Amino acid sequence: METVRYLRPRPDGDPPADGRRRRGQDSRDRIVQAMLDLVREGHVSPSAELVAARADVGLRTVFRHFKDLESLFREMSAVIEGELLALADTPFKGATWRERVLELVERRGWAYERIGPFKRASEAHRHQSPALALDNAKLVGVGRDILRRELPVEVARDPVRFEAIDLLLSFDAWNRLRRDQELSPSRATEVLRAMISGLLAEPAGR
Known part of the structure; x- marks a missing residue:
């Protein structure tokens, strides 16, 4: 099956993000893509720990971007x-x-x-x-x-x-x-x- 990629929409006219904001958004995108990849591989309910490991971010980072x-x-x-x-x-x-x-x-x-x-x-x-x-x-x-x-x-x-x-x-x-x-x-x-x-x-x- 073809891999489904997460493409975050960017509103027209949205100004370029500064370094910290850009890094934060990159982490968020990696978390979502990790979730998609794990589910595609058969994990119906991947844990936050598994998502964090796949995205190569800390568990706190996952819950900083997603409350649950x-x-x-x-x-x-x-x-x-x-x-x-x-x-x-x-x-x-x-x-x-x-x-x-x-x-x-x-x-x-x-x-x-x-x-x-x-x-x-x-x-x-x-x-x-x-x-x-x-x-x-x-x-x-x-x-x-x-x-x-x-x-x-x-x-x-x-x-x-x-x-x-x-x-x-x-x-x-x-x-x-x-x-x-x-x-x-x-x-x-x-x-x-x-x-x-x-x-x-x-x-x-x-």
């Missing part, structure tokens, strides 16, 4: 959001609405492969964090809005078909096929496309 581990998970959540929102802004290639809806399977599968470890770690902590739960609800809402926008009105207003398609396009469905059923990305995509194609072919109102 939840704050670090919020940074990870921002990475997930950035990956998915960037994908949402990418123009579709399909000429028809059916082609675009089926294209969502491939697009989201690609994104889920990139953010899978981070998403699973976030899910493990979401029940303890209202902030992470809110972040997740936001991304679910964005995905539903995109799907509703691409579907014709009669399908979007069919509650059974809409909810079924939305479920099949979710990370949960992708994760089940990839991890529990041990399918390859291409086979998982094939299964989801077949299921969604069947739903798109059904008469509205069924």
Whole structure:
């Protein structure tokens, strides 16, 4: 899986930082990247000590920049959001609405492969964090809005078909096929496309 790099946004017009501030920001960026790398390697809940060691900073430095581990998970959540929102802004290639809806399977599968470890770690902590739960609800809402926008009105207003398609396009469905059923990305995509194609072919109102 391609390494996801933490890119800290810098507001337009932000003046260059002095040496101390720059060193502090560099330490903070290394801490976040260390967290991302550890989660990507399979550490669902890395300790502050492990993050500090990977970032090559002291434990006090970690807690100087982040009051608790939840704050670090919020940074990870921002990475997930950035990956998915960037994908949402990418123009579709399909000429028809059916082609675009089926294209969502491939697009989201690609994104889920990139953010899978981070998403699973976030899910493990979401029940303890209202902030992470809110972040997740936001991304679910964005995905539903995109799907509703691409579907014709009669399908979007069919509650059974809409909810079924939305479920099949979710990370949960992708994760089940990839991890529990041990399918390859291409086979998982094939299964989801077949299921969604069947739903798109059904008469509205069924």
